[in-house]
Amino acid sequence: MVWRIGKWALGAIVVAAVGLLGFMAFARRDHKVELIVTYAKSPPGAVWRLLTDHAAEPHWLPAFGTVVREADIAGHEVWTHTSPDGSFSATVMTVSAVPGERYERLLLRDNQPRNRSWDGHWVYELRRDGGGTRLRISEYGWTDGFVFFIAQRVLADPDVFLQYYARMIGRALNDPPRIQVVRSH
Numbered sequence: 001m002v003w004r005i006g007k008w009a010l011g012a013i014v015v016a017a018v019g020l021l022g023f024m025a026f027a028r029r030d031h032k033v034e035l036i037v038t039y040a041k042s043p044p045g046a047v048w049r050l051l052t053d054h055a056a057e058p059h060w061l062p063a064f065g066t067v068v069r070e071a072d073i074a075g076h077e078v079w080t081h082t083s084p085d086g087s088f089s090a091t092v093m094t095v096s097a098v099p100g101e102r103y104e105r106l107l108l109r110d111n112q113p114r115n116r117s118w119d120g121h122w123v124y125e126l127r128r129d130g131g132g133t134r135l136r137i138s139e140y141g142w143t144d145g146f147v148f149f150i151a152q153r154v155l156a157d158p159d160v161f162l163q164y165y166a167r168m169i170g171r172a173l174n175d176p177p178r179i180q181v182v183r184s185h
Contacts (some may be wrong), residue, residue, distance in 0.1 A: 031158040033139040034182040037166040040132040042173040047133045048100050050169050051124055060163070060172035078108070092120075101126055132175070137162055180183045 010139055012151030039047060050060070057067045072078060083166075095104040107120040113129040119142040127134050139162055159181050170177040 012132055013019040031139075032160045032183055033137075033141070033162055035135075035137045035159065035162050035166060036180045036182055037135040037169075037174060038129055038132060039135070039139065039170060039175045040130070040178070042175045043131070044100050044126045044128055044133045047126055047135055047169065048103075050095065050172055051103050051126075052078045054081075057081070062159075062162070063168075073108075090120075094120075133145055134164070135169075137166065162177050 039055040050056075054067045054108050055069065057064050064081045065086070066082045068082075069113055070078040070091065077094040078091060080089055080091045089141065091108045092105045095107055097103050097105050103126075105122045121140040123136075123138045125136040129159075139158070141158065163179055163181070166177050166179050
């Protein structure tokens with residue numbers, strides 16, 4: 001009897017594992033997140049300074065313990081952001097910048113371990129909104145590897161970090177944001 005229950009349990013585990021792997025093989029790994037964030041009291045210049053002064057990020061963004069400027073690539077700024085405990089880092093390049101209006105960054109994947117790879121491309125668009133700023137943040141991402149896939153598709157929503165980022169900008173400006181998630185999949 002015990003042997004029969006054990007075989008059924010083992011069979012159920014195998015079926016669940018194969019099902020999860022099959023789901024991962026066909027599920028979308030890309031995502032697009034769009035937020036519209038309004039800072040009622042902060043002009044675009046103040047928001048722009050926080051978006052582009054990466055060396056200062058560890059002072060207002062607890063997710064990063066260090067942010068280090070790397071050698072430029074083809075005239076584009078490159079920064080490596082590392083978590084406070086050193087367990088996570090990402091190297092990001094500025095693709096384009098129109099001061100006070102539009103900022104675009106791209107994740108460089110060269111040093112990522114294959115089992116934890118992810119990709120990101122971010123566009124920040126600012127415009128004056130009364131006496132404040134309306135910031136549109138668009139993230140185009142992709143995940144690979146079991147841990148990142150489960151973290152993003154099962155345990156959390158793709159927009160969690162962007163909402164956190166927008167709130168930390170608001171805290172640094174002493175201007176609580178109004179956040180609207182336009183798209184998150």
